[in-house]
Amino acid sequence: MRTDNAAYVARDLAHVWHPCTQMKDHEHVPLIPIRRGEGAWLEDFEGKRYLDAISSWWVNLFGHANPRINAAVRAQLERLEQVILAGFTHEPVIRLSEALTAVAPAGLTRCFYADNGSSAVEVAVKMSFHYWRNVGRGEKRRFITLSNSYHGETLGALAVGNVELYKDIYRPLLMDVITVPSPDCYERDNGESWAEHTRRKFAHMEAALERHAHESAAVILEPLVQCAGGMRMYDPVYLTLLRAACDRHQVHLIADEIAVGFGRTGTMFACEQAGIRPDLMCLSKGLTAGYLPLSAVLTTEPVYAAFYDEYVKLNAFLHSHSFTGNPLACSAALACLEIFRSDEVLERNRALSARLGERARTLQDHPHVAEVRQRGMIVAAELVRDKAARQPYPWQERRGLAIYRHALARGVLLRPVGNVVYFMPPYVVTPQEIDLMVEVAREGIELATCA
Ligand SMILES: *Cc1c(COP(=O)(O)O)cnc(C)c1O
Numbered sequence: 001m002r003t004d005n006a007a008y009v010a011r012d013l014a015h016v017w018h019p020c021t022q023m024k025d026h027e028h029v030p031l032i033p034i035r036r037g038e039g040a041w042l043e044d045f046e047g048k049r050y051l052d053a054i055s056s057w058w059v060n061l062f063g064h065a066n067p068r069i070n071a072a073v074r075a076q077l078e079r080l081e082q083v084i085l086a087g088f089t090h091e092p093v094i095r096l097s098e099a100l101t102a103v104a105p106a107g108l109t110r111c112f113y114a115d116n117g118s119s120a121v122e123v124a125v126k127m128s129f130h131y132w133r134n135v136g137r138g139e140k141r142r143f144i145t146l147s148n149s150y151h152g153e154t155l156g157a158l159a160v161g162n163v164e165l166y167k168d169i170y171r172p173l174l175m176d177v178i179t180v181p182s183p184d185c186y187e188r189d190n191g192e193s194w195a196e197h198t199r200r201k202f203a204h205m206e207a208a209l210e211r212h213a214h215e216s217a218a219v220i221l222e223p224l225v226q227c228a229g230g231m232r233m234y235d236p237v238y239l240t241l242l243r244a245a246c247d248r249h250q251v252h253l254i255a256d257e258i259a260v261g262f263g264r265t266g267t268m269f270a271c272e273q274a275g276i277r278p279d280l281m282c283l284s285k286g287l288t289a290g291y292l293p294l295s296a297v298l299t300t301e302p303v304y305a306a307f308y309d310e311y312v313k314l315n316a317f318l319h320s321h322s323f324t325g326n327p328l329a330c331s332a333a334l335a336c337l338e339i340f341r342s343d344e345v346l347e348r349n350r351a352l353s354a355r356l357g358e359r360a361r362t363l364q365d366h367p368h369v370a371e372v373r374q375r376g377m378i379v380a381a382e383l384v385r386d387k388a389a390r391q392p393y394p395w396q397e398r399r400g401l402a403i404y405r406h407a408l409a410r411g412v413l414l415r416p417v418g419n420v421v422y423f424m425p426p427y428v429v430t431p432q433e434i435d436l437m438v439e440v441a442r443e444g445i446e447l448a449t450c451a
Contacts, residue, residue, distance in 0.1 A: 093327065264424070349377055
């Protein structure tokens with residue numbers, strides 16, 4: 001049997017339907033079969049290596065095949081692989097809940113588990129609505145969301161998100177939400193600071209709350225960075241203002257930290273930069289250091305208490321997934337949190353993010369780069385046709401795809417979102433690897449914008 005790349009690709013394309021992919025693209029865009037990973041690198045079946053500059057879709061934190069996480073999962077595998085979490089419990093889920101509530105913003109003391117990010121968003125949306133119903137406010141059933149936001153692909157998560165590319169076709173299936181203009185600082189006026197722009201944009205949220213709070217359960221947003229929306233960023237003051245407004249208007253604040261949690265923005269959770277505690281916080285992706293599917297919704301005692309009652313009152317949260325709180329996934333998450341603690345990861349990331357920012361900012365001079373922006377370990381460069389007018393390239397031209405292909409040929413996995421090239425590397429990346437990914441991005445941008 002052949003074991004080269006082409007042999008695996010042929011077998012794959014005979015049966016596998018890939019996510020977020022026009023499968024016909026694979027007639028000319030190569031599919032890359034990976035046989036192993038180590039640290040920040042992936043290796044295909046012909047021995048070619050790729051630097052994983054996007055942490056395998058933003059999930060990986062401490063490298064592939066990390067020996068410490070491997071050991072933790074292996075040890076758990078010898079004891080218990082899975083057990084029902086209703087009526088039963090296990091040590092990894094108990095320890096993980098203790099550990100998460102210890103690192104989360106104070107007051108988030110209750111953990112509800114699911115097995116992927118979208119499901120966590122579904123849980124948060126249902127839990128918020130159900131809370132208001134249980135406290136006699138069943139009319140509060142709408143959700144307020146930001147333009148350009150992303151919260152996942154299942155129908156509820158898709159409904160509260162706002163990336164048209166993913167949402168538009170399914171609109172007839174989706175609940176109606178209240179969408180408020182994003183504080184996205186790419187849109188700030190000339191000379192306006194991030195904080196000024198962000199504050200100015202908050203007026204839209206304030207107006208929406210004035211008008212809709214009586215019928216709204218929650219505001220849901222991605223704190224500080226709208227990742228799938230093109231790594232668009234805003235100032236923490238938005239979260240401070242939103243926390244106060246949600247309290248004033250009696251509406252929950254749901255923080256979707258699925259992408260930005262676990263150190264991505266420089267702090268353990270992005271909400272910390274505004275010193276706020278959301279009412280519900282969704283976690284996934286980096287939760288298991290990118291090892292296994294797991295998600296959690298953390299919430300407060302008051303929310304928990306609204307469901308705690310005699311069975312016959314039918315106030316319980318009757319939501320479950322088969323693999324809720326899977327022990328193997330919990331053991332990976334525990335090993336991940338242990339690495340954060342013992343290796344002072346947030347501290348060490350400061351030097352890495354400084355290096356990444358400093359290198360990436362050299363892309364700013366390119367005639368087709370409108371902006372290079374950064375929040376911690378997320379750095380993005382926005383490509384435009386016309387820099388002065390900030391006129392975007394038409395999406396049909398797929399400039400990002402040209403960069404993706406160039407980077408692959410050079411042994412780097414970059415996967416631009418539309419016209420935004422970004423770096424979101426695992427935290428085990430070295431300064432030399434950072435230089436390489438930026439250099440390859442520069443070449444790719446040059447190639448993709450020359451004609
Ligand atoms: C990835 C993501 C999700 C969805 O998580 P899945 O595990 O892909 O379902 C939700 N919200 C945000 C902010 C994300 O980045």
